[in-house]
Amino acid sequence: xxxxxxxxxxxxxxxxxxxxxxxxxxxxxxxxxxxxxxxxxxxxxxxxxxxxxxxxxxxxxxxxxxxxxxxxxxxxxxxxxxxxxxxxxxxxxxxxxxxxxxxxxxxxxxxxxxxxxxxxxxxxxxxxxxxxxxxxxxxxxxxxxxxxxxxxxxxxxxxxxxxxxxxxxxxxxxxxxxxxxxxxxxxxxxxxxxxxxxxxxxxxxxxxxxxxxxxxxxxxxxxxxxxxxxxxxxxxxxxxxxxxxxxxxxxxxxxxxxxxxxxxxxxxxxxxxxxxxxxxxxxxxxxxxxxxxxxxxxxxxxxxxxxxxxxxxxxxxxxxxxxxxxxxxxxxxxxxxxxxxxxxxxxxxxxxxxxxxxxxxxxxxxxxxxxxxxxxxxxxxxxxxxxxxxxxxxxxxxxxxxxxxxxxxxxxxxxxxxxxxxxxxxxxxxxxxxxxxxxxxxxxxxxxxxxxxxxxxxxxxxxxxxxxxxxxxxxxxxxxxxxxxxxxxxxxxxxxxxxxxxxxxxxxxxxxxxxxxxxxxxxxxxxxxxx
Amino acid sequence: xxxxxxxxxxxxxxxxxxxxxxxxxxxxxxxxxxxxxxxxxxxxxxxxxxxxxxxxxxxxxxxxxxxxxxxxxxxxxxxxxxxxxxxxxxxxxxxxxxxxxxxxxxxxxxxxxxxxxxxxxxxxxxxxxxxxxxxxxxxxxxxxxxxxxxxxxxxxxxxxxxxxxxxxxxxxxxxxxxxxxxxxxxxxxxxxxxxxxxxx
Numbered sequence: 001x002x003x004x005x006x007x008x009x010x011x012x013x014x015x016x017x018x019x020x021x022x023x024x025x026x027x028x029x030x031x032x033x034x035x036x037x038x039x040x041x042x043x044x045x046x047x048x049x050x051x052x053x054x055x056x057x058x059x060x061x062x063x064x065x066x067x068x069x070x071x072x073x074x075x076x077x078x079x080x081x082x083x084x085x086x087x088x089x090x091x092x093x094x095x096x097x098x099x100x101x102x103x104x105x106x107x108x109x110x111x112x113x114x115x116x117x118x119x120x121x122x123x124x125x126x127x128x129x130x131x132x133x134x135x136x137x138x139x140x141x142x143x144x145x146x147x148x149x150x151x152x153x154x155x156x157x158x159x160x161x162x163x164x165x166x167x168x169x170x171x172x173x174x175x176x177x178x179x180x181x182x183x184x185x186x187x188x189x190x191x192x193x194x195x196x197x198x199x200x201x202x203x204x205x206x207x208x209x210x211x212x213x214x215x216x217x218x219x220x221x222x223x224x225x226x227x228x229x230x231x232x233x234x235x236x237x238x239x240x241x242x243x244x245x246x247x248x249x250x251x252x253x254x255x256x257x258x259x260x261x262x263x264x265x266x267x268x269x270x271x272x273x274x275x276x277x278x279x280x281x282x283x284x285x286x287x288x289x290x291x292x293x294x295x296x297x298x299x300x301x302x303x304x305x306x307x308x309x310x311x312x313x314x315x316x317x318x319x320x321x322x323x324x325x326x327x328x329x330x331x332x333x334x335x336x337x338x339x340x341x342x343x344x345x346x347x348x349x350x351x352x353x354x355x356x357x358x359x360x361x362x363x364x365x366x367x368x369x370x371x372x373x374x375x376x377x378x379x380x381x382x383x384x385x386x387x388x389x390x391x392x393x394x395x396x397x398x399x400x401x402x403x404x405x406x407x408x409x410x411x412x413x414x415x416x417x418x419x420x421x422x423x424x425x426x427x428x429x430x431x432x433x434x435x436x437x438x439x440x441x442x443x444x445x446x447x448x449x450x451x452x453x454x455x456x457x458x459x460x461x462x463x464x465x466x467x468x469x470x471x472x473x474x475x476x477x478x479x480x481x482x483x484x485x486x487x488x489x490x491x492x493x494x495x496x497x498x499x500x501x502x503x504x505x506x507x508x509x510x511x512x513x514x515x516x517x518x519x520x521x522x523x524x525x526x527x528x529x530x531x
Numbered sequence: 532x533x534x535x536x537x538x539x540x541x542x543x544x545x546x547x548x549x550x551x552x553x554x555x556x557x558x559x560x561x562x563x564x565x566x567x568x569x570x571x572x573x574x575x576x577x578x579x580x581x582x583x584x585x586x587x588x589x590x591x592x593x594x595x596x597x598x599x600x601x602x603x604x605x606x607x608x609x610x611x612x613x614x615x616x617x618x619x620x621x622x623x624x625x626x627x628x629x630x631x632x633x634x635x636x637x638x639x640x641x642x643x644x645x646x647x648x649x650x651x652x653x654x655x656x657x658x659x660x661x662x663x664x665x666x667x668x669x670x671x672x673x674x675x676x677x678x679x680x681x682x683x684x685x686x687x688x689x690x691x692x693x694x695x696x697x698x699x700x701x702x703x704x705x706x707x708x709x710x711x712x713x714x715x716x717x718x719x720x721x722x723x724x725x726x727x728x729x730x731x
Contacts, residue, residue, distance in 0.1 A: 286671040475572035491684035494565045494572050498688045505695030512699045516706035526625040
């Protein structure tokens with residue numbers, strides 16, 4: 001009887017937690033703060049045949065949205081560095097992944113926030129060509145087709161096309177996606193930023209698909225069961241401009257904690273935590289002038305179970321298998337370590353960053369700049385040092401590899417990779433044709449002779465912030481052969497010696513010991529003799 | 532000759548607390564310097580800093596005590612009898628029956644050699660460690676203190692010089708005070724109980 005009474009008493013509780021709670025909590029956690037329900041909007045009560053049609057509908061209410069986006073790097077892929085005057089951005093820089101965007105537009109622009117950037121004729125002033133959905137989709141069903149120049153699949157098709165073994169891209173339900181729009185999320189930002197360099201985790205190493213729903217160990221702020229930050233919690237937006245830039249990094253942010261009246265732009269750690277964030281230990285706060293937060297709080301990158309590419313050697317590309325198709329070799333975990341189209345790769349996970357003094361001012365080796373082909377070419381370089389108050393020790397992923405260059409002109413070369421024409425490297429595997437076409441697209445004449453030069457590309461590591469108990473321990477830097485072994489020009493306690501002082505010091509200590517020992521022995525000797 | 536209280540309760544407390552602190556500061560300090568790994572850098576530097584503040588507190592008390600009691604006069608240097616004491620420690624001590632030339636009184640409890648050694652500790656080694664140590668502690672405030680021209684390397688280097696000097700002092704002091712007395716351990720006993728045989 002008692003048991004039955006207990007069950008009867010517990011039943012409502014069980015029902016509540018079993019049935020009501022999940023629904024209720026889901027509703028409260030996903031509560032939409034928006035005052036608008038897009039499914040009720042008249043402009044969206046229609047079938048859309050293409051992305052630009054959706055944008056047209058969006059613009060009937062959000063009249064200024066496209067004009068705002070046209071000013072952003074997300075749209076222009078161009079960035080004028082105000083510090084050193086360099087013209088940067090995806091449109092201009094050369095990297096050591098797929099090298100450059102020129103001539104490869106339809107493939108590259110599957111990560112452009114627009115529709116139709118398939119060649120140089122793309123109209124950067126078109127308002128309807130802005131892709132609202134790729135950032136504001138909440139259904140997870142909107143995906144740009146990899147070679148669609150920014151368009152999603154309007155019919156069911158695989159990638160690679162007409163390949164039954166390829167990945168299926170379903171026809172997107174534009175009406176449903178448009179009616180469900182909302183704020184950006186880790187998933188929408190990640191749709192491009194997790195896959196930079198042509199695949200999951202390839203480029204950054206601290207941004208990959210594991211960051212879509214990370215746990216606390218992977219990222220203490222984005223922890224899905226904890227703080228659950230989205231990208232824009234830190235990368236604050238206004239007029240569609242997103243805070244935080246790799247091209248113009250604040251190596252140290254002394255603006256103070258961001259509060260209304262001071263600023264509404266975050267992105268740096270200090271904009272929330274300030275310059276004295278360690279409550280229990282002043283000595284740790286003493287580090288913030290010289291050591292970036294990331295240096296200690298991101299002990300390793302590529303920690304989420306995805307490897308990142310650390311080495312890409314283009315010089316070996318072109319090998320074919322018995323069937324005449326590009327040869328592909330995979331490692332035990334299924335990662336390509338050789339691909340006939342691209343060359344040799346080295347993948348790593350749980351990578352300890354390299355550390356350098358960094359002043360935030362990235363200088364790129366741009367197209368046409370003379371390089372020294374007898375040494376390793378720096379794709380980007382930066383200033384900073386122990387005596388520069390505006391620089392700090394930062395962690396970097398250093399992407400290394402070998403890439404084509406013009407042997408006569410001594411400039412980095414641009415391969416035309418993607419396309420159905422004979423010049424495309426991935427079609428005919430002829431470097432000279434590919435480089436001629438690639439350079440031509442940027443108005444540079446190819447000498448006809450190519451080589452491969454080793455390059456390094458420095459990526460400041462800023463994501464995958466670990467919980468504090470997993471941050472880099474003191475002795476990992478304050479020791480011999482520690483993380484900062486190669487950073488010189490300043491005194492680092494625990495690492496640096498004063499050889500002369502120590503030699504004299506230990507000799508004096510030893511002589512003193514021998515002195516008192518000798519004195520004692522002589523006393524014992526006389527004591528025995530005189531007894 | 533009579534048995535008198537030579538080392539007051541505070542002086543004994545000060546001496547032994549300082550001894551412990553100095554030993555642990557040397558242990559942790561040489562680890563922070565990178566001479567060996569014992570506690571790990573973080574624990575070693577934390578402990579070194581904590582002990583530094585305790586030692587500074589103790590020194591403030593001790594300085595106050597020395598001046599209020601007038602005991603500071605015990606360290607005034609003198610050459611009187613100095614050579615005789617040096618000779619005793621280098622020759623006389625080896626032979627039975629040779630007495631220590633210095634006769635301890637309540638007002639002069641340290642022999643001339645001790646006076647010099649302790650004065651050197653108090654006026655050279657300790658201040659060297661204290662000044663460079665405090666600079667080291669407040670490294671981040673140098674610009675605000677108008678010391679922006681300093682750099683950490685030399686400060687750490689001089690601190691290290693002080694540390695070696697301290698280690699040399701400790702070795703010599705332990706030997707002299709614990710193992711050279713007649714009867715054996717008389718000095719050590721005096722430093723523990725406070726009572727020693729002194730001339731009237």
